[in-house]
Amino acid sequence: MLRLKQIYKVFNEGTPDEKLALGNLELQMTKGEFVTVIGSNGAGKSTLMNMISGKILPDAGEVFINGENVSAIEEHARAKMIGRVFQDPMLGTAPHMTIEENMAIAYGRTNRRGLGFGVTKKRKELFKESLNTLHLGLENRMTAKVGLLSGGERQALSLLMATFTDPKILLLDEHTAALDPSRAELVTNLTKEIVEKNRLTTLMVTHNMQQAIDLGNSLIMMDKGQIIFEARGAEKQKLTVEKLLNEFQRIKGEKMINDRAVLI
Amino acid sequence: MSTALFNSFESGMIYAIMALGVYLTFRILDFPDLTVEGSFVTGASVAAIMIVNGYSPIIATFCAMLAGFIAGAITGLLHTKGKINPLLAGILIMIALYSINLRIMGASNIPLLSQTTIITKIQDAFAGTGLDNMLNGLLSIVGLGGSLPKTWSILIVMLIVAVIIQMTMSAFLKTEIGLALRATGDNEAMVNSFSAHTGNMKVLGLGIGNALVAFSGSLVAQYNGFSDIGMGIGIIVIGLASVIIGEALFGAKTIARATLAVIGGAIIYRIVVTLALRVEFLDTGDVKLITALIVIGALIIPKISDKQKEKSRKKKRLKEIQLRHGGTLSKGGEGYASVKTDL
Numbered sequence: 001m002l003r004l005k006q007i008y009k010v011f012n013e014g015t016p017d018e019k020l021a022l023g024n025l026e027l028q029m030t031k032g033e034f035v036t037v038i039g040s041n042g043a044g045k046s047t048l049m050n051m052i053s054g055k056i057l058p059d060a061g062e063v064f065i066n067g068e069n070v071s072a073i074e075e076h077a078r079a080k081m082i083g084r085v086f087q088d089p090m091l092g093t094a095p096h097m098t099i100e101e102n103m104a105i106a107y108g109r110t111n112r113r114g115l116g117f118g119v120t121k122k123r124k125e126l127f128k129e130s131l132n133t134l135h136l137g138l139e140n141r142m143t144a145k146v147g148l149l150s151g152g153e154r155q156a157l158s159l160l161m162a163t164f165t166d167p168k169i170l171l172l173d174e175h176t177a178a179l180d181p182s183r184a185e186l187v188t189n190l191t192k193e194i195v196e197k198n199r200l201t202t203l204m205v206t207h208n209m210q211q212a213i214d215l216g217n218s219l220i221m222m223d224k225g226q227i228i229f230e231a232r233g234a235e236k237q238k239l240t241v242e243k244l245l246n247e248f249q250r251i252k253g254e255k256m257i258n259d260r261a262v263l264i
Numbered sequence: 265m266s267t268a269l270f271n272s273f274e275s276g277m278i279y280a281i282m283a284l285g286v287y288l289t290f291r292i293l294d295f296p297d298l299t300v301e302g303s304f305v306t307g308a309s310v311a312a313i314m315i316v317n318g319y320s321p322i323i324a325t326f327c328a329m330l331a332g333f334i335a336g337a338i339t340g341l342l343h344t345k346g347k348i349n350p351l352l353a354g355i356l357i358m359i360a361l362y363s364i365n366l367r368i369m370g371a372s373n374i375p376l377l378s379q380t381t382i383i384t385k386i387q388d389a390f391a392g393t394g395l396d397n398m399l400n401g402l403l404s405i406v407g408l409g410g411s412l413p414k415t416w417s418i419l420i421v422m423l424i425v426a427v428i429i430q431m432t433m434s435a436f437l438k439t440e441i442g443l444a445l446r447a448t449g450d451n452e453a454m455v456n457s458f459s460a461h462t463g464n465m466k467v468l469g470l471g472i473g474n475a476l477v478a479f480s481g482s483l484v485a486q487y488n489g490f491s492d493i494g495m496g497i498g499i500i501v502i503g504l505a506s507v508i509i510g511e512a513l514f515g516a517k518t519i520a521r522a523t524l525a526v527i528g529g530a531i532i533y534r535i536v537v538t539l540a541l542r543v544e545f546l547d548t549g550d551v552k553l554i555t556a557l558i559v560i561g562a563l564i565i566p567k568i569s570d571k572q573k574e575k576s577r578k579k580k581r582l583k584e585i586q587l588r589h590g591g592t593l594s595k596g597g598e599g600y601a602s603v604k605t606d607l
Binding site: 102109116 | 436438439440441442443444446447450451454456457458459460461462
């Protein structure tokens, strides 16, 4: 479904700030796979997301979605295949527009936009039905401005808007990080529910190791622009936070020894 | 006096079309577009030169709109493709248009007094219907027959045109493209992630906005009987004044309401200027100063009055609490912990 082939990306090349964001990264995801991504700050997780969404283009390497090479396709065109939820709840919705208008924009993701009305009677029913699945009562507030909703509600709405038109790939970029624990749990549960129901191919970045272990059927760990650890299927099910931390230390430690060996 | 007021209604209606264009770029797209200073004159110039050269005024006005669209779209392209700051992109096109407008007109002023314009066409068409006499007759009966306007045609037709544009605009902003346009001004990252090209949306919005401004410019030229290179100076401020006054007085809850408010704002702006000019020591050269003062007032006064309201609300609330707790506030603070509007 998704394939990243030898992706290479450097920022600020040739300056003292040069940073290798992604180095020959390889990633393959099958249809319906739910991969969680962990890694420290600056590991390249966000770059990976932006690389898939098309916000940034690779210096070298190729991106395939559904077998199609999309490396040169711009973000807005690639968005036809990709649903995305950002970390900041404010980024996924338009605050001065109503809930139903926001839904109508999301509905337009897969279709060509024309001069027909965005909110029609028929669509309203569809929007209402989808909003119902959030159990937040938003279906009764369809003409309320989204700016009036709380952060948790906005993020739940963003999640719904990204998924209800059945994207080929769903990208979740630490989408629960800015919420309080109870709201974060709500959105996490909704994520689980929606991804399972629609069997979406999902890539989720998180800083919460427990969340990374609980959700999804694969887990990858990134460091310095590379994938340093991968656990899929049964192996993933057996993971615990402790095991993961040990694994991280083991890999990092070995690397350090290797580096030292080179230096000496 | 009442003739002057009547005229301010007429021209207010014509300028309202310009204000709707400014509303689209300034409020909907959140793009402070200075192109309008040039495209207003471009509309006037194109219409004037075509009318003088014998084209039908309707075709001339249509071409004026097209020219305005192109000017706005170029500003949009400079910003989206050339990555130039919005304000600067507008200023650059505004300055460029000054020369272009001079080229279009071939002179700094084209008189249209003896020409057939849309305005004379409207008047002629209306003269046959006898509506003017009827309306004036009605007004004399109710005792307002002092100084009656020569013709109602401009006012009525311009009102209809402005309302049609307003209705079309608020319908357009509810279409799929219109929603994407509004979201572009509201949250760009979101629009991109839902597969709409924000760059194209901006170019489209700026094009439509400036087409309306140029349309208004061409009508002003035909209404005043001349096109002049200096007629665009301060247009952006007049547009903003209309938008801000309208929103402050009539509200902006929905798109339909906000666009109607803009028309109302444009008329009220004209009336205020007309009244201000009746003051002894002010003359026509002071119009721009008055405009600037009106805008400053419309921006500051609502804020001051809001603050004042909040202050008196707090005072009142504090008094209530003091009464309830026997006069002292300093005891442990348990009394007013529930009031947390500041947090």
